[in-house]
């Protein structure tokens with residue numbers, strides 16, 4: 001992938017082109033997703049950074065254990081997300097996703113370039129500076145804002161620890177990415193997303209041919225994903241092996257882990273050394289659990305003004321704003 005390979009987009013976003021044409025079923029293959037122990041972080045940082053680097057240059061996915069976000073806080077966020085999605089449609093519709101903002105509620109509106117069809121899900125996104133008039137009221141859902149603001153910040157803090165390891169390995173100052181994701185700036189654009197994949201109980205056989213989330217890579221630097229045990233479906237396919245028929249690996253939800261993946265923004269920022277890996281959420285098979293699936297991803301997306309360029313200057317510099325806008329525009333038609 002080079003900066004000049006894709007003249008169809010102004011910045012040569014080969015990532016956009018890459019995403020098209022990965023919509024087929026493919027095969028499956030067992031692969032190891034490395035687990036990385038974050039305990040005693042300050043003292044073990046060099047060792048942790050080596051492990052993060054190896055996982056991210058190879059498979060692009062890893063699972064954090066002893067990550068410091070209390071399980072009770074994760075459970076509380078899931079419970080609150082379920083209560084949000086249980087609200088009446090008319091209530092949720094008061095807080096609509098506005099195009100290009102990553103804030104607010106949408107229902108089956110995200111069309112992936114890989115599949116050309118809408119993901120079978122609804123979602124609510126929290127991007128802090130853009131939440132005016134987008135929070136449900138206390139009468140509608142008491143406690144929602146408190147729980148989500150705390151959870152957003154807990155995920156940010158964990159994400160910044162991981163990114164500080166990559167900063168070290170790339171030769172940037174330790175807090176380089178923390179400064180680039182500063183939540184106190186008005187151009188902060190990291191996003192907490194609550195996702196509800198619709199239940200498939202009683203669905204027609206043809207409904208099972210679609211996708212809960214079509215194959216894609218993430219736009220951001222780093223994604224931290226919380227899954228619920230028993231609600232599987234996430235699959236990955238490493239880019240370096242992505243030629244011919246794709247072979248997909250299930251990433252089972254496990255207790256106590258936060259599943260992480262590198263996004264396109266950090267791949268570019270690392271001159272393609274860190275791998276942004278293709279993933280998707282498949283439908284359950286008709287003999288599997290058919291209830292809803294909830295997931296909570298947090299996307300570390302650099303502030304709008306941050307200038308993205310790797311230490312080797314493989315690509316032209318681009319602001320995080322321009323970069324994200326192009327990716328969002330390709331996903332939300334309306």
Ligand SMILES: O=C(O)CCC(=O)C(=O)O
Pocket residue numbers: 193195213218225227234279280281295296297
């Ligand atoms: O719900 C999941 O497990 C994955 C969601 C995802 O990949 C995304 O929202 O980018």
Ligand SMILES: [Fe+2]
Pocket residue numbers: 216217218279
């Ligand atoms: Fe994703």
